[in-house]
Structures are given as C-alpha cells and as structure tokens.
Amino acid sequence: MRDDVRTANEAYAPSFGDRGSLALPPARRFTILTCMDARLDPAGYAERSEGDAQVIRIAGGRAGDDAVHSLVISCKLLGTAEWFVVHHTDCGTEERMAFFADEGIRDLLANSLETAALGPDGFHDVGTGPGSTEARSVDRLTIADLAQRVLEDVTRIRSHPLVPTRIPIDGDRYDVTDGRLIEAEDATEPGASS
Amino acid sequence: MRDDVRTANEAYAPSFGDRGSLALPPARRFTILTCMDARLDPAGYAERSEGDAQVIRIAGGRAGDDAVHSLVISCKLLGTAEWFVVHHTDCGTEERMAFFADEGIRDLLANSLETAALGPDGFHDVGTGPGSTEARSVDRLTIADLAQRVLEDVTRIRSHPLVPTRIPIDGDRYDVTDGRLIEAEDATEPGASS
Numbered sequence: 001m002r003d004d005v006r007t008a009n010e011a012y013a014p015s016f017g018d019r020g021s022l023a024l025p026p027a028r029r030f031t032i033l034t035c036m037d038a039r040l041d042p043a044g045y046a047e048r049s050e051g052d053a054q055v056i057r058i059a060g061g062r063a064g065d066d067a068v069h070s071l072v073i074s075c076k077l078l079g080t081a082e083w084f085v086v087h088h089t090d091c092g093t094e095e096r097m098a099f100f101a102d103e104g105i106r107d108l109l110a111n112s113l114e115t116a117a118l119g120p121d122g123f124h125d126v127g128t129g130p131g132s133t134e135a136r137s138v139d140r141l142t143i144a145d146l147a148q149r150v151l152e153d154v155t156r157i158r159s160h161p162l163v164p165t166r167i168p169i170d171g172d173r174y175d176v177t178d179g180r181l182i183e184a185e186d187a188t189e190p191g192a193s194s
Numbered sequence: 195m196r197d198d199v200r201t202a203n204e205a206y207a208p209s210f211g212d213r214g215s216l217a218l219p220p221a222r223r224f225t226i227l228t229c230m231d232a233r234l235d236p237a238g239y240a241e242r243s244e245g246d247a248q249v250i251r252i253a254g255g256r257a258g259d260d261a262v263h264s265l266v267i268s269c270k271l272l273g274t275a276e277w278f279v280v281h282h283t284d285c286g287t288e289e290r291m292a293f294f295a296d297e298g299i300r301d302l303l304a305n306s307l308e309t310a311a312l313g314p315d316g317f318h319d320v321g322t323g324p325g326s327t328e329a330r331s332v333d334r335l336t337i338a339d340l341a342q343r344v345l346e347d348v349t350r351i352r353s354h355p356l357v358p359t360r361i362p363i364d365g366d367r368y369d370v371t372d373g374r375l376i377e378a379e380d381a382t383e384p385g386a387s388s
Contacts, residue, residue, distance in 0.1 A: 001224040001276040002364060002377075008242045009375045016373035019233070024286050026232035030195040036248045036264055038220035039213070041237060048202045054230045057251040059264040066260035070230055070253040078286050082195040092218050092272050170196060179210035181203045 019050065024078070028052040031074040033153075034086040035061040039176050046084065046181065054080055061087045063153040072162045083167060085157070086181065087150050088174040146173050150184045213244065218272070222246040225268040227347075228280040229255040233370050240278065240375065248274060255281045257347040266356045277361060279351070280375065281344050282368040340367050344378045 031054040032042050042055045054074045058067050063085065074080040150171040157169055171184035225248040226236050236249045248268045252261050257279065268274040344365035351363055365378035 001222060001278075002362075004222055004242055004246070005224070005240045005278060005364075005366075005375070006377075008240050008246075009373075011242075012238050013373040019373065020371040022233045022370075024231075024233070024284060028195060028198055030199070031230070036225070036250045036268065037218075038245045038248050039216045039218070040249075041244060043235060043237075044206050046199045046202050048198055048205075050235060051232045052198070052202075054232050055234075055251050056230045056253075057249050058260055059250075059267045064260040066252055066258040073253045074230065084195075084199060090218060168196075170199075172199075176216075177214040179203075179207040179213065181199070183200075 022051045026051060026053050026074075026078065026080060029080050030054075030082045030084060031056065031071055031080040032084045032086060033058075033061055033063065033067055033071065034084075034174070035059065035088055035091055037088060037091060037176075040088060040174065042086070045174060045179055046086070054078065060091055060149075061085065061153070062149075063156045068157055068160050068163065071157065072160075075164060075167060081167065082170070083157070084170045084172060085150055085153050086172045086174050087146055087153070088176055089146065090176050091146075147184050154184075216245045220246060220248050220268075220272065220274060223274050224248075224276045224278060225250065225265055225274040226278045226280060227252075227255055227257065227261055227265065227351075228278075228368070229253065229282055229285055231282060231285060231370070234282060234368065236280070239368060239373055240280070248272065254285055254343075255279065255347070256343075257350045262351055262354050262357065265351065266354075269358060269361060275361065276364070277351070278364045278366060279344055279347050280366045280368050281340055281347075282370055283340065284370050285340075341378050348378075 028048070030052070032046055033056045034040060034042055036057045036059055040057075042053070042057075043050055047053050056067055056070045056074075058064065071083055074083075150173060154169050154171045157163055158165075173182045173184060174180070175182065222242070224246070226240055227250045228234060228236055230251045230253055234251075236247070236251075237244055241247050250261055250264045250268075252258065265277055268277075344367060348363050348365045351357055352359075366375045367378060368375055
C-alpha cells in the first residue's frame with residue numbers, strides 16, 4: 001500500500017494550487033464528528049468547499065472521550081461554533097456488532113483476541129475478558145438503532161463537563177446509498193440536556 | 195451553519211452516482227490516522243480513488259486509546275492490512291500548544307476552563323486542575339517536533355497489546371503548504387518495537 005499512497009500523493013500535490021494558503025481555522029467554523037468508514041466523504045456531503053470544517057472521524061462516529069476532547073479543542077483553540085454528529089447506514093462497526101448482545105460481543109471480541117494471540121496472525125497475548133478495558137470499550141458500539149445512537153451521542157456530548165452549553169450540537173443520519181443527510185430532529189436543541 | 199450544511203448536501207447528493215454501490219470494506223485495505231484540521235483532505239492526498247481507505251481523524255492525529263481501538267476495529271472487522279499515521283505542519287492543536295511546556299498547558303487549559311465556567315461563554319464549572327482526567331488528556335498534544343511525534347505515535351500503536359504485530363504501520367508528515375507527504379523512515383519497520 002505504501003506505493004499506492006505515494007502514487008496518490010504524487011498525483012495530488014502538483015495540482016495543490018492555492019490550497020496552501022488556506023487559513024488554519026476552518027472557514028465556516030463548524031466541526032463534524034463522523035465515522036471512519038471508507039465510503040464517507042464529509043468534505044463532499046456537508047461542506048460547501050474544502051476547508052470549511054474540522055472533521056473528527058472514529059469508529060461509528062461515536063462520542064468517546066478522545067472525540068469529545070477533540071470537539072472541545074476545536075472550539076477552544078480554533079473557534080468552531082457549531083458541531084454536527086453524523087452516523088450512517090450500513091455501518092460496519094455498528095451493524096455487524098448489532099447482531100450480538102453486549103455480553104455476546106464482549107465474549108466474542110475477547111475470545112477472538114485471545115485465540116488470535118495463540119494463532120498465526122501476530123496478536124499479543126493479553127487478558128481481555130469481560131470487564132477489562134478492551135471489553136468495556138466496545139459496549140458503546142452495539143446499539144442498533146441509528147437515530148437513537150445519534151441522539152445518545154449528542155446527549156453525551158451535551159452533558160460532558162468540558163462542553164460549552166451555548167454550542168449547538170446537531171445530529172444527522174447519512175445514507176450511504178444516496179449521499180443524503182437526514183436531520184435527527186430530537187438532537188438539535190442547544191442545551192437540551194444540560 | 196445548519197443551512198450551509200443542508201445546502202452543501204443538496205448539491206452533493208444528486209450527483210452521488212454509483213458511489214452508493216461502494217463495498218463496505220475499504221477498496222485498498224488501508225487505514226489512515228490523521229488530524230481533524232480543516233485543510234486536510236486525506237482522500238485527496240493519500241487515496242487513488244474514493245473509498246480506498248478508512249480514515250480516522252482526531253486532534254493532532256494522535257494515537258489515543260479511542261484512535262487505537264478504531265485502528266484495531268478497522269483491521270479485525272473490516273480487514274485493513276496496513277496503517278498510516280500522518281501528522282502535519284502548522285498543526286493548531288500541536289503548534290499553538292507547543293509554545294508551552296506540559297505543566298504550563300495543563301494550567302492554561304485548566305484555568306481557561308475554570309475561568310470560562312465563571313464567564314459568559316457557557317462552560318460548566320468543573321474541577322480541571324493538574325492531575326485531573328481533562329488535564330492529563332492534553333499531555334500528549336504538546337510535543338513540538340513533528341517527526342518525533344509521528345515516531346512516538348507509531349511506537350505507541352506498535353506496542354499496544356491489541357495491535358497485531360504483523361501489520362505494517364507507516365509514519366508520514368504532511369505539508370499543508372504544498373500537499374506533499376514525507377515518509378518518516380524511522381517509523382516504517384513492521385514490528386520494530388514489539
């Protein structure tokens with residue numbers, strides 16, 4: 001893949017043009033939290049032009065501590081004034097895991113990792129039974145309903161002690177089949193749960 | 195900003211074309227961990243075409259626990275086989291903070307947040323003195339040297355107990371003035387620190 005990336009970059013850089021003079025703060029002062037899924041292009045589906053927004057991407061677009069800290073930094077250091085949480089249909093980390101209950105997932109991942117540690121694919125041997133940090137970290141990836149997940153994450157961000165109450169936090173669902181955003185009405189009221 | 199996003203999406207979706215049929219796993223099976231900075235376009239600077247890679251973005255592109263868990267998920271559930279850690283020049287969260295030592299940053303952010311809680315900008319009042327979770331969370335954002343930061347994060351990922359030793363982890367610096375990636379040679383050896 002190294003060569004693929006080098007090839008892509010060699011094609012990209014010569015046509016970089018005046019993008020080198022884009023200002024550091026995002027042009028339209030908003031931040032998007034969304035999933036790492038390869039099919040998503042937040043600059044396309046939500047920005048009017050490149051450099052409009054800061055983009056945080058993490059498995060499922062979920063609002064874990066690191067994502068929330070990045071949101072706070074985007075606001076405190078770079079002046080973003082509105083945040084969008086965007087989860088999407090056919091989410092691998094969400095919907096593949098949604099076939100299992102939380103307990104099942106924990107056991108599955110724990111067993112998978114423990115088995116892998118003994119197998120040929122190079123995993124370290126580590127204790128990852130239910131209750132370990134690794135097992136707990138997947139609890140928040142197993143909620144099946146998309147709108148409910150968006151609302152849950154908006155609420156989690158809204159109630160986080162470092163998050164300014166004044167900042168609007170919008171929730172959206174993105175449909176990977178047609179590129180459309182659907183606003184989650186319940187998630188858009190500023191300060192609703194604070 | 196809500197209207198800007200809606201306008202952007204209404205322009206994007208009608209020309210979505212056959213992107214709705216992209217497969218869930220990334221086409222070229224690699225994952226990029228990079229910064230949330232508005233000026234970065236990983237799909238442009240590192241992918242040969244849309245859908246090539248999963249993209250994790252977080253403040254500074256730093257390898258915190260949530261980012262590492264996303265990398266592990268990208269490998270275990272979606273089959274990525276190589277990872278790229280890409281930090282960039284003129285990084286707001288890095289270089290603005292690099293003017294201060296760790297202790298200074300902690301105090302600054304803690305004081306900023308405590309002051310804000312008393313001021314008009316809507317921050318909750320919360321204990322964020324040195325040693326608190328919030329203060330500790332910014333420790334890893336204060337290393338000034340870009341190549342050193344990339345190497346540090348590659349090493350951190352490499353030595354994480356959930357990360358397969360077989361997976362190559364490349365480190366790169368991205369120059370926001372010309373769109374070019376510079377490979378961090380020291381960071382590219384698979385299994386170097388495991």
